[in-house]
Amino acid sequence: MKTIVIDPVTRIEGHAKITISLNEDGKVDDAKIHVTQYRGFEKFCEGRMYSEMPALTARTCGICPVSHVIASTKAIDEILAVTPPQAGVNIRKIINLAQILQSHTLNFFHLSSPDFIYGFDAPKEDRNIFKMMQTHPQMARDGINLRAFGQKIIEELGGKRIHPTGVVPGGAAHKIELSQKEIILAQIPDMLKIAQGALEFFKTNLHKFQKEIDSFAAFPSLFMALTNKDKTLEHYDGTLCFMDSDGNIIKDAIEPRDYKEFIGEAVEEDSYLKSPYYKPLGYPQGMYRVGPLARLNIASTCGTPLADEELKKFKALNGGKPVLNSFYYHYARLIEIIYTIEKIEELLNDEETMRENVKATSSVSKTKGVGCSEAPRGTLFHEYHVTKDGVITGVNLIIATGNNNLAMNAGVKQVAQAFVDSKNITDGALNRVEAVIRCFDPCLSCSTHALGIVSSKIEIVDHNKKIVKVIDRS
Amino acid sequence: MRVVVGYGNELRGEDAFGVDVIKELEKFHLKNTKLISAFQLTPEIVLELLEADEIIFIDACNNEKNHYALACSLSVQSRFNLSHHISPKTIVYMLESLYEKHPNFFIYSMMTKSFDNIKNENIYKMRIEQIVHHISSAQ
Structure with missing residues (x-):
């Protein structure tokens, strides 16, 4: 048996490597992600x-x-x-939405879009943000502007762009000033235009990626997310909901404080990342997915007009049933970007948000x-x-990424089996193995509760763990 | 305009070299100079550099053998590495390719093998003073 190792995985946050084990016939037998930090x-x-x-x-x-x-x-x-005052809650919500906006933007515009623009088989030197800046400069500028918008909101309301101090126990540290509100609201139309343009670009190009849609972690699983009683999209409040791949709600209205009754955490010997699972189904059958795909599968409505229009089209992808293809995480992410902008506007225009009392105290x-x-x-x-x-x-x-660990591993195996040919290991095939992980936009520093050197080395190891081939992808 | 960008993590000892230099520079109220302190370099920082004729990046750089040496670390910076944070060369490349800005740029690095604590407070402060003196006297 031979093993192909992709170490480290690129264009994600943190350190991970992938091993692909081949059987005696050279076919992919198994594939795993190892989080090494x-x-x-x-x-x-x-x-x-x-x-x-x-x-x-x-x-x-x-x-x-x-x-x-x-x-x-x-x-x-x-x-x-x-109980934090409503103004404090709204400020927290706005900051949270701004972060989702800037994080989703970075994933789409800067980490994943080179694959969509040039294709997964494009030469490595052409499949990066630098080539994108040459051929699609407006798209690169749009990504920068959209991310700056999110970061600026966090800085203005949270005190700092990174590690903000404006969210405190009992509510928020400061009220929103009228000038801050006006500055943010003035940018909303431009930001919406950018977000809608990005979604349109993605949808227009989807037909080029049918193979990836069909093989990038495309399988039945449970989905979990916070949601409101009326099943509107929720990122801050609400209760937990589990849905199966046919769209049946198998457990609803779980108070977050009771999460341990329903979520177990398995430990595997080859990774520092734990594998949460839905307890009633056991490990690993209780695999579930979280994140934008899960949230949009579970939500029946976003509650904002433009996002809702897109949600209808999204849900039509699988005839109204949950969308099972993880490639569509990108699609869901783009809809959520539109939602966050609309929701930030709505919250800023809510008169409760501007009230003086933003924090409650207690012991x-x-x-x-x-x-x-x-x-x-x-x-x-x-x-x-x-x-x-x-x-x-x-x-x-x-951590969110941990919740997706079982699904990411299953996805890596599915992609490796679809694209990796041991007799002809192409860069495009290995890129796809990494790209399926990128669909989930993992944050490994979080999930292992580092940032480091990104190189691209693939080692092919035989059954005696002897390296028989090294491929340098840098 | 000259823009000085110091970046690093204040909780990580000598990793905060760039940020600590900015703190000292702020006391000088330098003319025609904008000071930016950052945890790490991220793409949107280019929007704060559009007015710059000259950019100076200041950071701490991993080097086992030449602890506390001051140097330009251009040779170890790759513009092709990309995660959620980016290198100074990438920032400059973005300015050139997306905004047709061509500022002069320099990277002042303090070599360190101790990112998580300050090994020698006196030498560390001396290196900060040297960079501060160099920048403030070059107006």
């Missing part, structure tokens, strides 16, 4: 004061710190038994708190245990 946040937070947790856990990631701050402050809200009232929110990549859980004095005694974090 370790962070240990759950352990070193023990002994710290509860009030430090938003700042500490935000450092889990430089990409989606807002999500961690949101989940963390929600967990502490429970410990303090405090430790409970010894356990669970905070849950929808991060760009999916559902995020923070669970804290504290002493009556507020000292952290236990932490459990389930």
